[in-house]
Amino acid sequence: MPPASSLRGTVARRAVVTVNFLSRFTARGSGTVIGGRVGLAMAPRLLEHLVQGRDVILVSGTNGKTTTSAMIAAGWGGVVATNDTGSNMPAGLVAALAASKSHSAVLEVDESWLSDVLNATGARVVTLLNLSRDQLDRANEVRQIAERWRLLLASAQGTEVVANANDPLVVYAAELATSVTWCDVPTPWTSDAVSCPHCTQPLHFAAASWSCECGFAKPINVATTLRDGLVVRGSPLALDLQLPGAFNRANAAMALTALSLVGADLTIALARVNSLSSVAGRFSLRRWRNHRLRLLLAKNPAGFAAMLETLERDDSNVWVAINARLADGHDPSWLYDVPFELLRGHRVFCFGDRRLDLATRLDYGNVDYVVVGDESLIPVSLEPVAVLANYTAFQECRERSNAC
Amino acid sequence: MSRKIERVLTIGLIYPELLGTYGDGGNARVLCERARRRGIAAEISPVGIGDDVPDASIYLLGGGEDGPQRLGADLLRRSSFSSRVRNGSYVLAVCAGLQILGTSFAVEGDDEFEGLDLVDVVTQRGETRSVGDLVVRVGERDLVGFENHGGRTTLGAGVEPLGRVERGRGNDGAVDGYQTTNVWASYAHGPVLAMNPWFADRVLERVLDLELSPLSTVADQLYEERRAKLLG
Ligand SMILES: [Zn+2]
Numbered sequence: 188m189p190p191a192s193s194l195r196g197t198v199a200r201r202a203v204v205t206v207n208f209l210s211r212f213t214a215r216g217s218g219t220v221i222g223g224r225v226g227l228a229m230a231p232r233l234l235e236h237l238v239q240g241r242d243v244i245l246v247s248g249t250n251g252k253t254t255t256s257a258m259i260a261a262g263w264g265g266v267v268a269t270n271d272t273g274s275n276m277p278a279g280l281v282a283a284l285a286a287s288k289s290h291s292a293v294l295e296v297d298e299s300w301l302s303d304v305l306n307a308t309g310a311r312v313v314t315l316l317n318l319s320r321d322q323l324d325r326a327n328e329v330r331q332i333a334e335r336w337r338l339l340l341a342s343a344q345g346t347e348v349v350a351n352a353n354d355p356l357v358v359y360a361a362e363l364a365t366s367v368t369w370c371d372v373p374t375p376w377t378s379d380a381v382s383c384p385h386c387t388q389p390l391h392f393a394a395a396s397w398s399c400e401c402g403f404a405k406p407i408n409v410a411t412t413l414r415d416g417l418v419v420r421g422s423p424l425a426l427d428l429q430l431p432g433a434f435n436r437a438n439a440a441m442a443l444t445a446l447s448l449v450g451a452d453l454t455i456a457l458a459r460v461n462s463l464s465s466v467a468g469r470f471s472l473r474r475w476r477n478h479r480l481r482l483l484l485a486k487n488p489a490g491f492a493a494m495l496e497t498l499e500r501d502d503s504n505v506w507v508a509i510n511a512r513l514a515d516g517h518d519p520s521w522l523y524d525v526p527f528e529l530l531r532g533h534r535v536f537c538f539g540d541r542r543l544d545l546a547t548r549l550d551y552g553n554v555d556y557v558v559v560g561d562e563s564l565i566p567v568s569l570e571p572v573a574v575l576a577n578y579t580a581f582q583e584c585r586e587r588s589n590a591c
Numbered sequence: 592m593s594r595k596i597e598r599v600l601t602i603g604l605i606y607p608e609l610l611g612t613y614g615d616g617g618n619a620r621v622l623c624e625r626a627r628r629r630g631i632a633a634e635i636s637p638v639g640i641g642d643d644v645p646d647a648s649i650y651l652l653g654g655g656e657d658g659p660q661r662l663g664a665d666l667l668r669r670s671s672f673s674s675r676v677r678n679g680s681y682v683l684a685v686c687a688g689l690q691i692l693g694t695s696f697a698v699e700g701d702d703e704f705e706g707l708d709l710v711d712v713v714t715q716r717g718e719t720r721s722v723g724d725l726v727v728r729v730g731e732r733d734l735v736g737f738e739n740h741g742g743r744t745t746l747g748a749g750v751e752p753l754g755r756v757e758r759g760r761g762n763d764g765a766v767d768g769y770q771t772t773n774v775w776a777s778y779a780h781g782p783v784l785a786m787n788p789w790f791a792d793r794v795l796e797r798v799l800d801l802e803l804s805p806l807s808t809v810a811d812q813l814y815e816e817r818r819a820k821l822l823g
Binding site for chain 2 (some may be wrong): 188239257320328329330358378381382388389518520521523524543544546547548550551552553556558
């Protein structure tokens with residue numbers, strides 16, 4: 188980078204830190220995005236400037252970005268710059284990088300921004316988890332994103348791609364990349380990829396594979412497998428996570444694969460990943476009034492399906508909170524794609540701006556529900572109650588509750 | 592009700608993997624439950640992409656992305672679906688489903704694709720995408736919903752719209768959808784029947800040829816809340 192623009196970069200970097208400090212100090216914002224926006228306005232190439240001399244791993248996909256990034260950051264060890272607040276567009280990335288001079292950085296990136304971010308950072312590794320519907324009223328239809336990723340990765344030199352071999356849209360996106368490490372991890376949600384991205388014929392799914400008549404199929408040369416046990420590029424690893432659910436095991440497999448590509452010691456990384464118990468407030472135990480809550484974030488049908496799988500099959504109360512604000516997508520139609528029937532036997536307390544949409548969905552699914560009016564009347568459970576919330580509803584739950 | 596009910600309501604949910612982008616399967620659940628709660632046996636038959644289209648009381652067609660919409664239209668053209676609809680089977684079609692039943696539709700740029708030609712309706716690419724709340728005046732009632740599509744639909748002479756647009760765009764900013772003796776179509780996508788219990792019952796009464804007893808559910812509150820919010 189020529190000196191003039193480097194100076195501009197340095198000035199802009201100071202601006203990010205200053206604005207973030209002021210934003211936190213005046214309590215006007217969370218101090219991540221506002222500073223980033225100011226910095227980007229001052230130096231469009233700030234991201235490029237900020238990653239110089241660092242090893243960068245990017246993580247993208249519809250579900251699991253934050254958890255996988257946290258696993259990579261923890262497993263890598265030492266100081267790792269990371270946007271762990273979930274601000275995953277350029278402004279948030281700039282803010283995270285400006286706040287740390289670490290040698291390594293792991294950034295979760297919004298699916299729509301991956302091209303810009305990869306071009307700016309020239310990351311060593313890009314990890315692609317999955318692609319399914321999210322916030323549909325923004326019209327980022329998933330196939331368009333897969334198409335854009337494909338064009339990007341076909342020309343990205345010097346970047347290693349870690350990709351989920353069980354997600355046909357991810358395979359379509361990554362198959363032209365010069366270096367791909369395929370991960371064979373459980374991916375139950377494939378409803379968004381039933382027609383072949385190459386020829387639109389129906390894809391055929393079998394127990395451990397999928398294929399199309401045109402020849403498009405699950406890659407054979409998988410390097411990481413997660414079946415009875417985890418094997419990362421030839422090394423068997425004893426996965427024993429604190430975090431719940433099959434989807435977190437898949438996230439861990441992909442995180443450890445990414446770490447193996449930057450030379451991390453997998454035995455140490457595994458121990459660190461195993462001991463993670465909470466990610467950005469998710470899965471953590473919180474207190475609100477007399478209730479103890481276990482907060483679970485789920486933003487779309489695939490995410491909800493994964494979270495519902497982690498609940499015990501008992502008669503406990505479950506709270507679900509649904510909003511439909513800008514960050515959630517304004518249309519809660521997707522509630523009808525969530526297998527809420529799994530909640531039969533529980534009593535579900537409906538919260539959030541769209542609690543009547545939720546109650547209607549549960550009613551048609553013959554699930555016992557209560558529309559919450561007076562919050563002081565909610566019965567207190569002996570065991571912590573599971574709270575499933577979509578994006579802004581989750582933020583509200585965090586803000587209104589305290590750590591236990 | 593005194594009348595003895597012998598009919599079974601069968602709901603043919605067409606290609607949920609292709610035409611189910613916006614929770615469209617919800618409409619099938621709603622019809623099924625509202626029938627069952629009045630003592631009418633009802634079942635949902637999902638029609639998969641390799642299956643033949645079975646006989647059903649009503650078929651549901653939902654929304655889909657461009658590629659799946661084209662594939663859905665191609666598969667339906669090769670099936671018995673069109674002849675069944677010409678013979679009077681009922682259809683509720685939303686979003687992409689609305690476009691597929693017409694003579695042609697445009698997706699993926701300006702390419703034009705052949706529809707099933709069951710209704711004299713043409714869909715072209717609109718200048719902008721319509722994403723947002725939709726309210727349609729249907730007779731004396733309001734239909735509330737959400738639209739997300741890039742189509743501009745023109746009705747042929749004599750094709751009756753479903754209703755007049757009160758908010759949103761629908762077909763062209765003036766009217767939304769269409770209705771024939773056995774087809775209802777709207778751009779209000781996804782679980783439009785969940786949000787509009789009165790409309791769900793209107794469809795059921797026509798399909799079953801029965802007068803239904805009133806049914807009070809939480810969906811009534813949802814409908815009143817949405818209607819007040821969107822028109823208030
Ligand atoms: Zn194919």
